[in-house]
Structure formats: C-alpha cells, structure tokens
Amino acid sequence: MAVSRPTDAHALRTAFLDFFAExxxxxxxxxxxxxxxxxxxxxxxxxxxxxxxxxxxxxxRDYRRATTAQRCLRAGGKHNDLDNVGFTPRHHTLxxxxxxxxxxxxxxxDAINWAxxxxxxxxxxxxxxLVVSVFNGEGDDAPFDQEAxxxxxxxxxxxxIYAFNxxxxxxxxxxxxPCGPCSEIHIFRGEGPAPGTGGQPxxxxxxxxxxxxxxxxxxxxxxxxxxxxxxxxxxxPSVDTGAGLERLAAxxxxxxxxxxxxxxxxxxxxxxxxxxxxxxxxEREASFRVIADHARATAFLIADGVTPEKSGRSYVLRRIxxxxxxxxTLVGLDEPFFHEICDLVVEQFGDAYPELREARAAIADAVQxxxxxxxxxxxxxxxxxxxxxxxxxxxxxxxxxxxxxxxYDTFGFPIDLTRVIAVExxxxxxxxxxxxxxxxxxxxxxxxFVGGDAKINxxxxxxxxxxxxxxxxxxxxxxxxxxxxAIIVDGARVESASAGASVELIFDRTCFYGESGGQIxxxxxIVGGADPKGARLEVSDSQKPTGGLxxxxxxxxxxxxxxxxxxxxRVDVARRDAIRRNHSATHMLHxxxxxxLGKHVAQKGSLVAPDRLRFDFxxxxxxxxxxxxxxxxxxxxxxxxxxxxxxxxxSLANAKQAGAIGLFGExxxxxxxxxTIAADSVELCGGTHVARAGDIxxxxxxxxxxxxxxxxxLEAVTGTGALDWVQHTASIVEQATAELHARDADDxxxxxxxxxxxxxxxxxELAQIERKLATGGAGESETTEVAGVKLLxxxxxxADPKVMRDAADTLRDRLGSGVVVLAAERDGKASxxxxxxxxxxxxxxxxxxxxxxxxxxxxxxxxxxxxLAQAGGPKLAGLxxxxxxxxxxxxxxxxx
RNA sequence: GGGGGCAUAGCUCAGUUGGGAGAGCAUCGCACUGGCAGUGCGAAGGUCAAGGGUUCGAGUCCCUUUGCCUCCA
Numbered sequence: 001m002a003v004s005r006p007t008d009a010h011a012l013r014t015a016f017l018d019f020f021a022e023x024x025x026x027x028x029x030x031x032x033x034x035x036x037x038x039x040x041x042x043x044x045x046x047x048x049x050x051x052x053x054x055x056x057x058x059x060x061r062d063y064r065r066a067t068t069a070q071r072c073l074r075a076g077g078k079h080n081d082l083d084n085v086g087f088t089p090r091h092h093t094l095x096x097x098x099x100x101x102x103x104x105x106x107x108x109x110d111a112i113n114w115a116x117x118x119x120x121x122x123x124x125x126x127x128x129x130l131v132v133s134v135f136n137g138e139g140d141d142a143p144f145d146q147e148a149x150x151x152x153x154x155x156x157x158x159x160x161i162y163a164f165n166x167x168x169x170x171x172x173x174x175x176x177x178p179c180g181p182c183s184e185i186h187i188f189r190g191e192g193p194a195p196g197t198g199g200q201p202x203x204x205x206x207x208x209x210x211x212x213x214x215x216x217x218x219x220x221x222x223x224x225x226x227x228x229x230x231x232x233x234x235x236x237p238s239v240d241t242g243a244g245l246e247r248l249a250a251x252x253x254x255x256x257x258x259x260x261x262x263x264x265x266x267x268x269x270x271x272x273x274x275x276x277x278x279x280x281x282x283e284r285e286a287s288f289r290v291i292a293d294h295a296r297a298t299a300f301l302i303a304d305g306v307t308p309e310k311s312g313r314s315y316v317l318r319r320i321x322x323x324x325x326x327x328x329t330l331v332g333l334d335e336p337f338f339h340e341i342c343d344l345v346v347e348q349f350g351d352a353y354p355e356l357r358e359a360r361a362a363i364a365d366a367v368q369x370x371x372x373x374x375x376x377x378x379x380x381x382x383x384x385x386x387x388x389x390x391x392x393x394x395x396x397x398x399x400x401x402x403x404x405x406x407x408y409d410t411f412g413f414p415i416d417l418t419r420v421i422a423v424e425x426x427x428x429x430x431x432x433x434x435x436x437x438x439x440x441x442x443x444x445x446x447x448x449f450v451g452g453d454a455k456i457n458x459x460x461x462x463x464x465x466x467x468x469x470x471x472x473x474x475x476x477x478x479x480x481x482x483x484x485x486a487i488i489v490d491g492a493r494v495e496s497a498s499a500g501a502s503v504e505l506i507f508d509r510t511c512f513y514g515e516s517g518g519q520i521x522x523x524x525x526i527v528g529g530a531d532p533k534g535a536r537l538e539v540s541d542s543q544k545p546t547g548g549l550x551x552x553x554x555x556x557x558x559x560x561x562x563x564x565x566x567x568x569x570r571v572d573v574a575r576r577d578a579i580r581r582n583h584s585a586t587h588m589l590h591x592x593x594x595x596x597l598g599k600h601v602a603q604k605g606s607l608v609a610p611d612r613l614r615f616d617f618x619x620x621x622x623x624x625x626x627x628x629x630x631x632x633x634x635x636x637x638x639x640x641x642x643x644x645x646x647x648x649x650x651s652l653a654n655a656k657q658a659g660a661i662g663l664f665g666e667x668x669x670x671x672x673x674x675x676t677i678a679a680d681s682v683e684l685c686g687g688t689h690v691a692r693a694g695d696i697x698x699x700x701x702x703x704x705x706x707x708x709x710x711x712x713x714l715e716a717v718t719g720t721g722a723l724d725w726v727q728h729t730a731s732i733v734e735q736a737t738a739e740l741h742a743r744d745a746d747d748x749x750x751x752x753x754x755x756x757x758x759x760x761x762x763x764x765e766l767a768q769i770e771r772k773l774a775t776g777g778a779g780e781s782e783t784t785e786v787a788g789v790k791l792l793x794x795x796x797x798x799a800d801p802k803v804m805r806d807a808a809d810t811l812r813d814r815l816g817s818g819v820v821v822l823a824a825e826r827d828g829k830a831s832x833x834x835x836x837x838x839x840x841x842x843x844x845x846x847x848x849x850x851x852x853x854x855x856x857x858x859x860x861x862x863x864x865x866x867x868l869a870q871a872g873g874p875k876l877a878g879l880x881x882x883x884x885x886x887x888x889x890x891x892x893x894x895x896x
Numbered sequence: 897g898g899g900g901g902c903a904u905a906g907c908u909c910a911g912u913u914g915g916g917a918g919a920g921c922a923u924c925g926c927a928c929u930g931g932c933a934g935u936g937c938g939a940a941g942g943u944c945a946a947g948g949g950u951u952c953g954a955g956u957c958c959c960u961u962u963g964c965c966u967c968c969a
Contacts, residue, residue, distance in 0.1 A: 042969095310966075311897065377965075410900045412966045442899065442968055622963075706963075760943090801953060805916055831952065848915085860952055864915045872952020 003122050008262040009249035012123070013069050013352060016098045016243075019118055020067035023110075025100055030070045030353065032304040033094075034313060042313060043073040047099035048219075048240045054103050055178050055221060055238055058461040059547075064105035069245065069352065070097045071300055075316050082323070086290030089250075089257035090213075093320055094297035096245035096263075104236030111218050111239045112151045115185060119215065123252055128193035131160040131212070135181030139166025141231045142223060145181040152183070159196030171219045171240075178221040178234065185216040187251060215251070216243040259289045263348075267292035270344050271328075274337045287327035291341055294324035298338070298367060299345035303359035307604075307618060308370045309709045321370050326414055329378070336375070339367040358656075365600045369620060369710075381413030385421050398422075399429040405437035457491055460545040463506060469548025471509035474522070475647070475688060478571040482507035484529075484563055488551075496562035503537075503561075505552040511571050512552055514544030518606035519583055519687040524571040526554060535559030535567070576688065578610035581696045581718040584645060584677060584689045585635065586613050588699070589716060590661065591681035592634040593617060596627060603661075604711050608687065612702070612717050619712045623704050635699045642694035643678035650674060660684050698722040767806070770798040774807035774822070783815070786887050787894040789840065790818030793886045795879070798824060801831070801870060808835035808868070819845055821854070821886045823879050830858040830879045832871045842866030845893055853889045857882040 003019045006012040021027050031050035035041045041049065047070040053059030075082055075093045084091040100114065119125045132152050137144035144163070152161050163169075172179030188194030190211045222237035246258040255261045259268055271288045272278055281288060301317045308318035325338050342363050350357040388403045399422035407413040415438075419429040467485050474480075487494050488504040497503045505526070515521040521542030529535040536558040543551045552569075561567070586606055593601045597619055605616035623631075650658075655674050662672075662684040675685040678693055690696060700722040703715040717725050733745050740755070742748040774796040783792050792811055798804070804822055811820045812835045820835040832854055834847040841847065847869040848862075855862045860873015 310968095312969080315968080373965090380965085406900080409967050410902095410965085438967075709964085756943090802916080809916080826952090829952065855952080858952090862915090862952060864953095868916065870915065870953060874952085 020100045025065040025067040026063035028066045028068045033073050045072050047097035047242045064103045066101045072097050086286045098243045102239035116155050129188045131186050131194050133162040133184045135169040136163035140170050148183050176225050179225050180221040182219040186212045186214050264292050275331050284331050287331045290327040291324045294320045295341040295345050299342045299363050302363045303355045322374050325374050336371040339364050342367050377412045399427045401437050404434045409438050409441050464547030464549045470550040474511040474513050477511045480511040480569045482509050484565045498560040499556050501556045512542040514542045514550035516544045517687050519608040522571045526567050528568045529561050529565040531559040535561045575610045580688050580690045582613040583608045583687045585699050585718045587681045588635045588638050592631045596630050614715050616713045638678050639693050639696045644692050645689050646676045648674045770803045771806045775810040786890045790815050793821045795823045804833045830876050834869050836867050854882045
C-alpha cells in the first residue's frame with residue numbers, strides 16, 4: 001500500500017489525491033467558487049461542476065481521469081441551509097468535496113473497488129461498519145443496477161447492500177443530458193457492526209436514520225436523457241464521485257461533529273480564545289461554530305474575487321460575514337474579531353489552497369471594513385430600537401411588528417437582536433411574524449438569479465472541437481492571408497455566402513483580435529477569394545466565444561465566399577492603434593492606482609475601446625481631485641519615460657513568481673502571456689499593446705464615479721482622444737475667462753468666488769433696504785381700531801415673502817398688541833400677509849382665517865398659523881379691495 | 897437587477913395635512929472663580945446634496961442626477 005494512513009484532515013486530503021494520482025488520475029486544482037461559464041449556478045456546489053461540459057462532451061481535456069479536492073459553497077439561492085449552519089454537526093456553507101472522475105474511461109468496477117480500498121485500507125475504516133446502496137430500478141426508466149450490485153457483492157456481505165429508488169439513487173444533471181444510477185457508501189455509527197438488511201435488498205433502515213452517515217456518492221453516468229424522457233445508453237459511460245472531506249475527517253479523527261475535526265476546531269478555538277473562554281460553551285457553542293464555518297466561506301470567497309456588496313454573489317458573502325459578526329456579538333466579541341479568524345483560515349488552508357495566501361491582505365482589508373460597517377449599522381439600529389421603545393405606550397405587551405420589520409428591511413438591523421432587546425424590556429416579539437411582514441414589504445419579487453454570462457451556442461463548441469483554437473497572429477501582423485474554415489449564418493453552418501449576407505467566419509489563423517480581457521474586437525476588411533471578381537467583406541466585430549475560437553462578424557458587400565477560400569484579412573489599423581494606446585494606458589493606470597491609493601486596489605472590470613478606456617476597481621470612497629491629479633501625473637511620467645513594452649510567454653507559476661498581476665478568480669491556462677511596461681507594470685494579459693509607452697502621447701482621466709459599494713470607475717482618454725478633450729475643455733475655460741474679464745484661468749476662480757460673495761452681500765443689503773422701505777414711517781395715522789383691536793393695513797413695494805415677514809414682524813412689535821395686514825405686488829401677482837401679536841393670536845384673531853377671507857379678492861388661496869399667514873393670487877386689481885376689506889373681515893372675526 | 901431609506905450648522909441629529917430653519921456637542925466672547933473644572937449669558941456658523949417641476953408659498957410634495965445605508969434575487 002503506497003499511501004499511508006493519514007493522521008489529520010489535511011493529510012487525508014493529500015492522501016486521497018495521492019491515492020488516485022497513483023491510479024492514473026490527473027491531479028486537477030480546485031476551481032474557484034465562482035462558476036466559470038455557468039450562468040445558472042450561483043456558486044460551485046459540487047465536485048463535478050468544473051467538468052460539466054466534459055461530461056456532456058461539449059468540452060475536451062487531454063486527460064480521461066481526474067481527481068480533485070474541490071471547494072464548494074452552499075449558501076445562496078432557493079434552498080440553502082444557512083440558518084442551520086452551526087446548529088447541527090454537519091451543515092456547512094463552505095465544504096470540500098473529494099472526487100475522482102472518469103471521462104469515458106474506467107467504469108463501475110474500478111470506481112467501486114477504489115472507493116472501498118481507500119476507505120478500508122487507507123483510512124482503515126472497519127469494513128463491517130460500512131453499508132452501501134444501489135439503484136433498485138424504481139422511479140425512472142432505467143433498470144435495477146445489477147452490475148453495481150454484483151460488484152459490491154464481491155466486497156460486502158449481501159445484507160449490507162441496500163437498494164433504493166430513483167429519489168435516492170439516481171442522478172441527473174438536468175432535465176436532459178447525462179444521467180445514471182449511483183451507489184452510496186454510508187457508515188454505521190452505533191455500537192458494533194452495522195445491522196443487516198435481513199437478507200433482502202431494498203428492505204431495512206432508511207439512511208436518514210441518524211445512526212448512518214453518508215460518506216461517498218458514486219455516480220455512474222451511463223445514459224443520456226433526451227427531450228420527453230427518452231433514455232439512451234452512452235457509448236462511453238463516465239464516473240463522477242464525491243466524498244465530503246469534513247465527514248471523512250470526522251470519522252477518521254473520531255469526532256462526533258465536523259466542528260471537532262482538525263479542519264474546524266482550530267477556528268472554533270480561536271474564537272473562544274478571543275472571547276476569553278475555553279471548553280464547551282453549551283448553548284453558545286453554536287455561535288463559535290457559525291463563526292468558524294463562516295470564516296472559511298469568507299476567506300475562500302474573497303480569495304476567489306468576491307467582495308461583500310449588495311448584489312448577487314457579493315450579497316451572499318456579505319450575509320455570511322454579517323451572520324458571523326452577529327454571532328460574535330452574541331458571545332461577547334464586541335471589538336472587531338472576524339478578520340483574525342479569517343486570517344487563521346489562510347494559515348490553516350494556505351498549503352492546500354495557495355490562492356488564499358495570495359489574497360491574504362485583500363481578505364483582511366475586506367473583512368475589517370465590513371466589520372466596521374456592520375457595527376455602525378448595529379449602533380444606528382440600536383438607537384432606533386430605543387426610540388421605538390420610548391414611544392411605546394406604558395402597558396404594551398409586544399414590540400410592534402412594523403417597526404421591527406422596517407428596522408430589518410430598511411436599516412439592516414437583525415430581527416433576532418430586536419427580539420432580544422424587546423425581551424430585556426419585558427416585551428415579546430414574534431420573529432416569524434416580522435419575517436412575514438418583511439416578505440410582504442418585499443412584494444415577493446422572485447425573478448430568479450440572472451447570471452452575467454450568456455449561454456454559449458453549441459455550434460461554437462462543435463467548431464472548437466473540430467477546428468481547434470484559431471491561431472492569432474495579430475500581435476505582429478495587421479494583414480494576413482488565411483484559409484476560411486467555417487461560415488455561420490443565423491447560428492447554422494453553411495458552405496458559402498454571397499453579397500448581402502451577414503456571416504460569422506472562422507479561419508485557420510487571423511490577425512483580428514477577438515474580444516477578451518476587456519479589449520473589444522477588431523474591425524477591418526476581408527478581400528480576395530475564389531470568386532474571379534474578388535469578394536469583399538466588412539468586419540464589424542470579432543469575438544472569442546469559447547476554446548480559443550476567434551469568430552469574425554462580417555457582412556459580405558461584394559462577391560461570394562466559400563469554405564476553403566484563401567482570403568486576405570486586413571485590420572483597421574488606425575482603430576487598432578487607438579485600442580493599443582488605451583490598453584497599455586489601462587495597465588499603467590492600474591499600476592498608478594495601486595501606487596497612489598494602496599494595494600487594496602484590484603481590477604473589477606475593464607473596457608478597452610478605441611475612443612476611451614474604462615477601469616473599475618475596488619476602492620472604498622470617491623477619489624479626490626488631488627488623487628486624480630497624482631494618478632494622471634504618474635501615468636504620464638511613465639509615458640514620457642517612453643520605455644519599451646515587452647511580452648513574454650511563460651508558465652503561470654513563473655508569472656506569479658515575477659509578480660504579475662492577474663484577476664482574482666480568473667481561470668488562466670498553464671502557459672500565460674505577460675505584458676511588462678517600464679518594468680513597473682507586470683500583468684497577465686492577452687491583449688495588444690503599444691511598442692513604447694510614449695506612443696500613448698497623453699493620458700487624461702475624464703470621469704470618476706461609483707458602480708457599486710466599494711467599486712469606483714474611472715474613464716480616461718489617450719492620444720488624439722486626449723488632445724481633443726484637452727482642447728475642448730481649454731476653450732470652454734478661455735471663453736469663461738473672457739466672459740468674466742478675468743486675467744487668466746486662475747483668476748477665473750477668484751472672480752467667481754468674489755462674484756458669489758458680492759451677490760450674497762447684495763442680497764442681504766437689498767433685503768434690509770426693502771424692509772426699511774416697508775416698515776419706514778409707520779405713523780399712528782395708519783393704525784385704526786376695530787372693536788378695540790389695533791389694526792395696521794399697508795401696501796408695500798416688496799413682495800418677497802421673507803421681506804414681508806420681517807416687515808410685518810417689525811410693525812407688529814411696534815403695535816405692541818394688534819393685527820398687521822400687508823399687501824404687495826410681485827411678478828404680476830398679488831401677495832397678502834397677516835401677522836397677529838401673540839396675545840391675540842388664536843384667541844381673538846386667527847391670521848390664517850383672516851388671510852383666507854381676504855384672498856378671495858385676488859382670486860387666490862392662502863393660509864398659515866394663527867399668528868402668521870400668507871396668501872397670494874393672480875388678480876392684481878383686487879389688492880385694493882383686499883386692503884379695504886381688512887377692517888371688515890377683522891370685525892367679523894371679532895364679532896364671533 | 898428590483899424594493900425600502902438617508903443627505904439640514906464643524907460633529908450627532910430634530911423639523912407630523914406645505915406657512916418665520918432648530919437642538920445638543922464643538923468653536924468664539926463676556927461674567928462668576930486665585931487658577932482649572934464647572935456654571936450662566938451671548939455670538940458666530942446654513943446655496944436644507946445638485947438640477948428641474950407643482951404651489952400664492954417647498955427643508956417638507958413630484959421627477960432627474962450624484963453620494964451613502966439597507967433588504968431581496
């Protein structure tokens with residue numbers, strides 16, 4: 001036996017991979033958690049996901065056996081167990097799936113024998129505790145899996161072989177596609193050997209029985225299901241197996257729960273250490289488990305390029321992080337702690353998953369930022385809960401549902417926390433009721449997950465397999481003779497096409513760059529061909545749908561083309577040169593951002609077009625003008641240094657060694673292209689670049705904005721585009737300078753500030769003068785008495801509401817006790833204002849009612865408070881009547 | 897991507913059918929005090945995020961934009 005018995009979970013993982021590597025399996029690295037080319041899936045949730053297209057035959061690999069330790073995540077989407085995690089021994093968000101795969105190579109015999117050998121020989125699990133199951137032929141069109149049954153019989157006594165129906169033991173990828181029966185291996189965890197079936201397959205305890213635990217699932221893909229359910233035998237059946245590392249480790253290490261294994265217990269203990277406790281924490285134990293589990297998920301997700309944000313996968317991550325932090329507060333971890341647990345994950349798993357080490361700083365930063373943000377949210381929510389409690393009537397028995405729901409939905413305050421506080425105040429809160437109210441508020445919008453990537457047409461897979469990758473010669477050439485290998489019209493392959501047709505073309509080689517890595521596809525023309533007159537095509541786009549296939553989108557403007565033709569491909573050079581400038585500038589911008597803002601800056605997306613470049617990157621706040629200027633200076637300094645750019649093919653490992661920047665979670669081939677600019681900027685990149693940095697001419701940022709929380713977007717121009725922008729902007733400044741009679745552009749700002757200051761002063765002065773005019777010369781003569789109440793009525797020249805109020809104030813104070821009525825004209829409209837001294841307001845006289853009565857004369861409406869009210873209307877001519885009517889209306893009010 | 901919300905003095909925020917822009921803290925001044933802490937009185941500080949609309953009148957209502965918080969897929 002070559003592989004020796006492992007002592008802990010990490011050694012178990014290695015032992016598994018070694019075991020299958022020794023048996024001819026390619027050791028394939030775990031794919032990132034974000035599925036590649038699968039828009040239907042939020043996260044990789046099984047070991048076989050990265051081989052999906054291989055099983056269906058759409059994709060090919062140069063090996064037929066593979067083994068992986070695949071990180072998987074179950075957290076988002078329709079059915080997730082998030083709420084259970086931490087409270088049961090085996091629910092996890094992140095887990096590792098060990099698997100061995102056969103792509104049309106070995107089948108049931110080897111799969112069964114190896115699984116048995118690994119469990120009993122390598123891990124030393126007692127054979128008499130293991131029971132297995134096969135498909136019994138019920139519930140689907142496939143028959144009883146006699147083959148598997150017979151094979152098991154060679155290893156296991158008859159009464160430890162169970163047979164179950166399709167629900168348990170038949171697997172399918174989707175409604176159609178590869179499928180087949182499966183066999184499961186379970187372990188009996190009670191005392192002694194596993195009890196038998198009583199000799200009858202299909203009879204006996206169901207495996208839901210807590211005494212049994214599933215260890216390994218072997219899927220035998222031997223059928224293909226077609227539309228309508230018709231089942232066909234596959235010529236070369238495949239094997240897909242999966243064994244949960246956490247479970248195997250629990251048995252190996254004799255732990256009653258997965259949290260007691262060497263995978264998770266160091267994380268649980270770290271949490272306890274930070275909380276200043278040790279040993280079993282009873283009810284609080286679950287919180288430490290949640291923290292441990294979620295720390296793993298958090299560290300891996302961030303390493304795979306997911307950041308905690310408010311949409312999609314990002315939101316799932318944030319929810320996981322917040323749940324962990326919340327459980328931290330439950331056990332007294334009131335200071336940021338989670339980043340320390342996540343850092344321990346990096347240490348513990350960094351050997352098996354080097355991507356964790358690479359992302360160490362990014363993980364720490366993202367977690368700390370999220371911890372701070374969530375604690376702010378908690379503080380804010382706490383205040384609101386207190387406010388709600390304070391507003392509650394004395395004898396309320398329950399915390400009201402609506403505020404609790406709003407607190408959660410709108411302000412992100414955990415429902416369970418609201419309940420805890422309510423209970424502290426002797427109130428109850430039904431969490432289910434609140435959750436129901438939240439769903440109501442949500443409007444039950446269930447649109448389903450919409451992924452980013454579009455589904456790839458089968459025809460491209462077919463062509464990629466048949467023709468292989470298109471040779472790209474466009475780094476050096478912009479014109480190239482090539483043989484036409486395929487023509488696609490409306491998604492179907494054709495042999496020829498004539499003028500007027502919209503076609504997609506594939507050649508054996510091309511100088512056209514297929515859109516990828518943010519750089520958009522080339523335009524150009526294609527000429528020549530077998531047609532005596534010569535064909536001509538305009539290429540409007542070049543795409544790279546899959547497998548290195550470069551597809552030219554073109555319209556035939558002249559002549560006729562056919563598969564096999566030799567044609568001349570000519571890229572639009574001016575456009576390509578502009579793209580080169582923008583692509584190289586993008587790299588330099590990336591470099592400058594990391595220098596000026598910090599290493600937390602990571603590319604989140606980019607667009608390289610001929611007229612502009614766009615760069616999205618992680619950064620927590622808007623860029624200041626100074627930061628933007630510093631970045632521009634640095635990029636332009638690199639341009640002026642005019643260093644030659646270099647490209648080099650090397651292995652991915654060497655590239656990383658050289659410090660090349662790549663994208664988190666991006667899938668790279670083993671051989672990568674590395675682009676170096678001025679020795680500073682080293683990036684993995686397949687794009688086209690300038691020969692020397694100086695070719696860029698000028699780099700200018702033209703806009704800055706946000707796309708999501710923590711993600712900023714810069715847009716910039718280069719070369720002639722930059723010149724256009726500068727000239728346009730400069731001409732605007734010059735015109736403005738001339739307009740304001742400023743000496744120069746600097747003076748322009750001074751002039752503007754001065755003008756604004758002056759304007760403010762003038763407005764104040766004007767208001768003062770107006771008020772003086774309005775209040776000036778108030779003699780006793782104007783004042784009359786109506787039923788013992790002093791009344792001052794006056795028409796004034798200013799109708800600005802504020803000035804009228806000030807004027808009324810002054811006049812009212814002068815009266816001591818009484819009523820002031822002001823009338824004025826403004827913008828061709830009539831204005832009225834009534835002010836009443838406080839001794840009368842609301843008691844004898846109501847300003848609002850009085851002004852309302854007078855407003856009728858000007859066809860207007862109005863209102864206000866008892867002591868002050870305003871009205872306005874369009875009928876200027878009625879102003880005098882209103883003035884005359886004032887004593888009458890006042891008398892009427894006083895008479896009541 | 898959809899829903900819910902926020903943006904008011906340097907800071908934290910109030911502003912309830914649309915009717916005079918506020919509080920606390922911080923700042924400055926004066927007073928009490930041997931000095932400090934403290935207390936009292938007073939002052940300064942606002943394009944109510946930006947732009948448009950409705951209205952006699954908008955911090956308040958409507959639309960757009962920007963920034964931020966939050967829930968959900």
